[in-house]
Amino acid sequence: MEFYAEERKQLPVTPVEPMRKEGDGDGPGKPEVTRPDTSDLLRRMKRVDPDSARRYRQRSGQ
Amino acid sequence: MNRLFGIETEYGIEVEGLGASDWIDESIAVVRSVSGPSVGGWNYRGEDPRRDMRGYVVTSLTTNPEDSMFDLPSRKPMSREEERSDRILVNGARFYNDHGHPEYATPECRSIKDLVAHDKAGDRIAFAAAERRAIQSNRSISLYKNNTDFHGSSYGTHESYLMRRDTPVDLVISALLPFFVTRQIFAGAGKCGLENCGREDPDRYQISQRADYLSVEASVDTLHNRPLVNTRDEPHTTPSKYRRLHVICGDANMSEYATGLKIGTTSLVLSLIEAGWTPGIVLKEAIKSVRMVSRDISLTQPLELEGGGSIKAIDIQRIYLNEAVKRYSGEDSDTDWTLAEWASTLNTLETNPMQLADRLDWVAKFALLNPFRLEEELKWNSPHMQSLDLAYHDINPQTGLYYGLEHEGTMRRLVTDGRITAAMSGAPCDTRAFLRGLMVNRFGGSIEGIGWNGILFRHNDETMLFDMNPLVEENVSILNEEFQSLQNLDQVIANLRQQYKEGLN
Numbered sequence: 001m002e003f004y005a006e007e008r009k010q011l012p013v014t015p016v017e018p019m020r021k022e023g024d025g026d027g028p029g030k031p032e033v034t035r036p037d038t039s040d041l042l043r044r045m046k047r048v049d050p051d052s053a054r055r056y057r058q059r060s061g062q
Numbered sequence: 063m064n065r066l067f068g069i070e071t072e073y074g075i076e077v078e079g080l081g082a083s084d085w086i087d088e089s090i091a092v093v094r095s096v097s098g099p100s101v102g103g104w105n106y107r108g109e110d111p112r113r114d115m116r117g118y119v120v121t122s123l124t125t126n127p128e129d130s131m132f133d134l135p136s137r138k139p140m141s142r143e144e145e146r147s148d149r150i151l152v153n154g155a156r157f158y159n160d161h162g163h164p165e166y167a168t169p170e171c172r173s174i175k176d177l178v179a180h181d182k183a184g185d186r187i188a189f190a191a192a193e194r195r196a197i198q199s200n201r202s203i204s205l206y207k208n209n210t211d212f213h214g215s216s217y218g219t220h221e222s223y224l225m226r227r228d229t230p231v232d233l234v235i236s237a238l239l240p241f242f243v244t245r246q247i248f249a250g251a252g253k254c255g256l257e258n259c260g261r262e263d264p265d266r267y268q269i270s271q272r273a274d275y276l277s278v279e280a281s282v283d284t285l286h287n288r289p290l291v292n293t294r295d296e297p298h299t300t301p302s303k304y305r306r307l308h309v310i311c312g313d314a315n316m317s318e319y320a321t322g323l324k325i326g327t328t329s330l331v332l333s334l335i336e337a338g339w340t341p342g343i344v345l346k347e348a349i350k351s352v353r354m355v356s357r358d359i360s361l362t363q364p365l366e367l368e369g370g371g372s373i374k375a376i377d378i379q380r381i382y383l384n385e386a387v388k389r390y391s392g393e394d395s396d397t398d399w400t401l402a403e404w405a406s407t408l409n410t411l412e413t414n415p416m417q418l419a420d421r422l423d424w425v426a427k428f429a430l431l432n433p434f435r436l437e438e439e440l441k442w443n444s445p446h447m448q449s450l451d452l453a454y455h456d457i458n459p460q461t462g463l464y465y466g467l468e469h470e471g472t473m474r475r476l477v478t479d480g481r482i483t484a485a486m487s488g489a490p491c492d493t494r495a496f497l498r499g500l501m502v503n504r505f506g507g508s509i510e511g512i513g514w515n516g517i518l519f520r521h522n523d524e525t526m527l528f529d530m531n532p533l534v535e536e537n538v539s540i541l542n543e544e545f546q547s548l549q550n551l552d553q554v555i556a557n558l559r560q561q562y563k564e565g566l567n
Binding site: 038040041044045047048049050051052053054055056057058059060061062 | 072081082128129132160165212215216217218286310430449450451452453461463466470
């Protein structure tokens, strides 16, 4: 007997809850890693005028 | 930790197209640009910076002779009131021009978190004022919360702690010296390069910004020949009962945690000293030692003791910590927070200081700048590294490097942004600053002068002084609540008359 693809019954697929939620069982869970966004900091550093300290003069305070 | 404390910050200022000869005028303009209700006219009752707590008054204070190069002969002389341009704010703080620096003095606080919030509120108030002035003058303005211009000028971030008058001055000085020499290991703000270093190679990273500018152990001076222990005697309250320790040897902290730990530890050390305790050690050369500690990021250098022997900076701190743990554990939440964080910070400084890059300024700055320095093969004292150092202290939240670290979530916080915002317009409810702020907010038009210890009213052709000298204890909270419900100045004055008749305390 031959089966052709179009004859196979297509069942609707509904999302189901996983048997075990991440992190609530004994198995390894996804590690909670929050990576800091360093792009803003690098941009700030690049924008610093390398000569600003040379020009920076202040009166003595207390 | 039942003690009043506060922080004063002199900000470094830079205005596009102008120079140091302009900073007095520009600082005045920034201060006058502060928004919201405020009152001008500082009342100097009881203030004399020449009075020394050792029992005498000096004829004059020394100044930095190099500052005269910034004094233009063409500049019109001003009255003290004009030059200071005081603004007393609704949160009980004072904002004014001091020697060409916008200065923000927090209101008196009684808790660490309140003071951290008010210190940060000061940055925001000063920044907003600078932004307003920049729009008005069409020149960009930067304010820096640091303590050096890398050219030999320093300006201060001072702390004030109210303490008992009956503590002998000699004890205060001798017991504080080892603590102040070594406190920088957690309270230092970090600095690229050395200053005032003679023949020493300036290509180094330092723990402290201020160490290069400290030259004597104890003195009433603040502008030049600066001391580790400032002996100025201005209690801002009843002089027979209290003194105010005016600490000028510390750095400007950007980190909330470092600010909190600095205030908490110093307050506990003062409690030990008030109780008559001494650390039992004397450093052979305190000034030499403060510089040695600042230059030793490995924190391993032993400091010589009077009478022989030596000790590491961390171990000096542990002498104070161990005694404070014995005496004050469990006293209140601020005390317990301080003791726990002090202990864990010292332990981590000993094992792996870099782990503290999320909370101590000198470590955070080093961790941020050192990889760049190595990659670019720069010297620590190069203008580029010092420019990055300066940028760490830029109080503009959009451009400052510290705020970049905070923005990416790296820095440990002690207070929420909401609490800082609240501190911009509200005084601590458990100190007399609450009454000062309340009066500014409600009756500013009737105030002729205002100071730390009193308010001068003009009402119905009569001038009256509201003496706030007695209001430094916790029970001021009761008065604060009462005054909050008063509707007009007549009620305030009637209430005050009644209070004084009954013996205000």
